[in-house]
Amino acid sequence: VLLVSTEGAVRVLTLNRPQALNAFTTAMLGQLRHALEDAAQDPAVRAVLITGAGRAFCAGQDLNDPSIKPEFAEPEASDAAAHAASTAEAAGGQAHRRPKPKDIGHLLDHYYIPLVLRLRTMPVPTLCAVNGVAAGAGANFALGCDLVIAGRSASFIQAFSRIGLVPDCGGTWLLTRLVGRARALQLTLLGEKLPAEQAQQWGLIAKCVADEELASVAMATAQQLAGMPTKALMQTRAALDDAMDLGLEDALRMEARLQSQLGYAHDYLEGAAAFLDKRAPHFKDR
Ligand code: LHQ
Incomplete structure (x- = not known):
């Protein structure tokens, strides 16, 4: 239910249950977490690209799964x-x-929470190519990636309210940060479909591209990320998240602390030297 491939230093994970719009089963959630762990451990991997097979990205939790299906x-x-x-x-x-x-909470405790924490702390950048509808946990899993690029026909649905649930998979935390309270409430209470183009205008995702260009733009962006100074990128992600909860002076001091650490690292010395030598840098810190 998950296809795993590698192109250069980019690990590609493709959700693969197209007949059910790639809805998450416990098997798929387990494979996804395992594949992320594997990518995190593999020093040859410098970026992870996640996408879906068929016409959808992911319809969220599979509501037919015996562990959650109403009886x-x-x-x-x-x-x-x-x-x-x-x-x-x-x-x-x-x-x-x-x-x-029905105890549906166990799915969160045992599958979704570990998966989202694994995703958000990956030691390499993550990019989601949203190739169609992303609903419920599928939407919030996509939005948890560092960069989200969607095809024009893709859309995002906070489907939870339609079935009497609250946003999960990090949605409560992410949506307010990404689009503010008013839009977060609009999306989550009404459960309306947000087209990719509007998602991009709202700042929910990075880019919206023509459907036929999605795969190539996403792969080119992933390859670009893979060639960049991974450690600095990942400290940037952590610093941006941490700064949400800091005052200005604390944020300035955090930046100074990180900057002085990175100043001793290979990638800064290489990056600055390559700039001065007018040559392409070769980064290796992770
Ligand atoms: C599906 C699903 C699906 C099974 C489409 N399951 N089969 C976490 C843990 C604990 C508890 C519960 O929740 C969570 C988090 C969550 O993610 S809750 C939210 C779960 N997701 C949803 O409620 C979305 C349900 N799906 C939809 O609203 C629609 O399918 C969307 C808007 C995604 C797409 O609509 P259409 O393009 O019109 O496609 P469709 O509805 O015709 O679906 C195609 C097939 O896929 C269909 O099967 P069939 O055998 O009739 O062809 C659907 O039953 C199946 N499918 N989503 N989540």
């Missing part, structure tokens, strides 16, 4: 009698269908 208990005799007596409810046909309690 109903058989009616008991007393229920059936009460049901027959209640004509109003009998008309709806639902009164005797008693839903069994």
Whole structure:
């Protein structure tokens, strides 16, 4: 359910259940986490590109998964009698269908939380090529990547409210930061489809490109990232996230601390020397 390939220093992960719009099953979530871990451990990998097979990126949690699919208990005799007596409810046909309690939280604890933490702390940049609809956890997984490039026909749906849930997969944390409270509430309460072009205008994603250019633009961008000073890029990601919770002076001091550490590292010495020598740099820190 996950295709893994490598092009140069770019690891490509393709969600591959196109018949179900690449909805996440526990098997897929497990493979995705394992593949990210593998990319994180492999020194030859310098960027990760994630995309979906077929017409969608990912429809979020697979609602057919047995561990989460709603189940109903058989009616008991007393229920059936009460049901027959209640004509109003009998008309709806639902009164005797008693839903069994479902623990859907375990999916978050055991699958989504470790996956999102793995994604957000990858030691190499992550790029998502959103090739079609990204809904629910599929949308927020995509938005958790460092750069998001979408094809013009792609869209983002915070589908949670439609089925009585709250945004997960980091959505509450990400959306307010990315587009502010008003737009975050608009997206999450109404659960409307946000087309890629508008997502780009709102600053939710980096780029929106023609569908037929998505794969090539995404791969070129991933290759560009792979050639850059990985360690500095990853400290940039962490610093931007941390700065959200800092005052100006603390942010200035954090920058100075990181800068002085990087000043001793290979990549700065190489990058600055290459600039002065008017040659291409060769970065290697990770
Ligand atoms: C699907 C799904 C799907 C199964 C399409 N599951 N089959 C985390 C953990 C714990 C608890 C619960 O939640 C979460 C996080 C979440 O992600 S909750 C949100 C789950 N996702 C959704 O609610 C989205 C459901 N899907 C849709 O609203 C639509 O399918 C979208 C808007 C994504 C696409 O619409 P269309 O382009 O019209 O396609 P479609 O609806 O016809 O879907 C095509 C097929 O894919 C269809 O199967 P079929 O056998 O009829 O061809 C769908 O049943 C199946 N599919 N999403 N999440």
